Each structure stands twice: as structure tokens, then as C-alpha cells.
Amino acid sequence: xxxxxxxxxxxxxxxxxxxxxxxxxxxxxxxxxxxxxxxxxxxxxxxxxxxxxxxxxxxxxxxxxxxxxxxxxxxxxxxxxxxxxxxxxxxxxxxxxxxxxxxxxxxxxxxxxxxxxxxxxxxxxxxxxxxxxxxxxxxxxxxxxxxxxxxxxxxxxxxxxxxxxxxxxxxxxxxxxxxxxx
Numbered sequence: 001x002x003x004x005x006x007x008x009x010x011x012x013x014x015x016x017x018x019x020x021x022x023x024x025x026x027x028x029x030x031x032x033x034x035x036x037x038x039x040x041x042x043x044x045x046x047x048x049x050x051x052x053x054x055x056x057x058x059x060x061x062x063x064x065x066x067x068x069x070x071x072x073x074x075x076x077x078x079x080x081x082x083x084x085x086x087x088x089x090x091x092x093x094x095x096x097x098x099x100x101x102x103x104x105x106x107x108x109x110x111x112x113x114x115x116x117x118x119x120x121x122x123x124x125x126x127x128x129x130x131x132x133x134x135x136x137x138x139x140x141x142x143x144x145x146x147x148x149x150x151x152x153x154x155x156x157x158x159x160x161x162x163x164x165x166x167x168x169x170x171x172x173x174x175x176x177x178x179x180x181x182x
Contacts, residue, residue: 011096011103021168023095026140026160033086037079041072095156097169102145104154116154120173122147128162143169 013019048065056064092107103117123145130141141162145154159165 011094011105013098014100016099017101018099019096020099020172021097021165023097023156023159023165025090025093025158026138028134028138028140029090029158030083030086033079033083035079037076037083040075040079044068044072044075095159095165097172099172102154102169104156106157118145118147118154123169123173124148126166126169126173128166130162145169 045068048068051061051065051068054061088110089107092105092113094103094105096103096105099120101117101119102123104115106114106116108114125146127144127146128141129144130136135141140158140160143156143159143162143165145156146152147154156162156165
């Protein structure tokens with residue numbers, strides 16, 4: 001019953017199929033909304049404090065202070081709404097590995113999602129790609145699956161510990177290929 005809680009509502013396991021791993025995008029996807037919600041207002045509110053110590057005329061300081069306060073409030077609200085939106089996309093974007101297949105559900109918008117799945121026997125190559133300084137420091141990257149058709153690739157985007165995810169997928173696909181698993 002514990003497996004049922006981990007699976008997305010619209011995914012059902014086939015008879016004899018076992019849940020192996022559920023992967024979501026790394027928490028880093030929330031960085032930009034967080035910065036807009038907290039860092040930008042902090043900078044703007046700090047500007048209000050420092051405006052008091054400038055040599056500008058008092059009426060200019062008052063106008064600039066009010067603009068900074070309004071901008072800080074707008075930035076916080078916009079950052080919060082952006083965070084809620086990113087959370088919705090993060091929660092509904094799921095990469096699911098079972099003993100027979102890999103299921104990729106990408107939530108692209110409020111009413112738009114891209115669902116893909118392939119059998120583990122169809123996987124020919126699994127690559128983990130960590131590209132850049134921030135992905136290296138924060139430990140996230142893409143896992144790219146090459147399936148048997150010529151140009152078909154499935155991409156698990158911005159997942160935590162991509163090499164570990166790659167290793168688990170390879171292990172499951174290898175066990176399937178060698179007939180170790182039913």
C-alpha cells in the first residue's frame with residue numbers, strides 16, 4: 001500500500017510490475033522565485049534605509065522610498081506567485097521507474113502535460129549530463145535515455161544525483177536484458 005501513495009494518481013502498475021524509483025526535479029528549480037520573493041525585497045528595503053543618509057532633497061528621498069517600498073511589495077507577491085507556479089509544475093513533473101518501464105510525466109502548463117513511457121528493453125543508452133558550475137555545485141543534471149528508435153531520446157531534466165539515477169536505470173534495464181527479472 002505504501003507504493004500506491006508514491007505513485008501519481010493516473011499511473012497504474014501492470015500485473016507483475018514493481019515500483020523501483022520515483023524521481024522529481026532538484027529543488028534548485030525554486031531558486032529564481034525564492035530570490036525574487038526574498039532577495040529583491042531585501043535589497044529594495046535596504047535602499048530605503050540608505051536613502052535616509054543621502055544628500056538628496058527630502059521630497060526626492062520620500063518619493064524614492066515609497067517607490068522602493070511598493071517595488072519590494074510587488075516583488076514579494078510576484079515571487080510568491082512564481083513560487084506557487086513552479087511548485088505546481090515540480091509536483092506534477094514525475095519520472096517513474098518500474099521493473100518493466102520508465103514513465104515520464106512532464107507538466108508543461110496548467111492544462112498541458114507531456115506523458116511518455118518506454119519499456120526497459122527498448123533502452124539502448126543512458127547518459128548522465130552535469131553541465132556547468134551550478135549543476136556541479138548543487139548536484140543536479142539531466143539523465144538522457146536513448147531508446148531503440150533512431151532519433152528518440154527521453155530526458156529526465158534537472159534531477160538530483162543524475163549519476164545515481166543513471167546507475168539505477170542501467171541496473172534495471174540490464175537485469176531485464178539478461179532475463180534475471182521476469
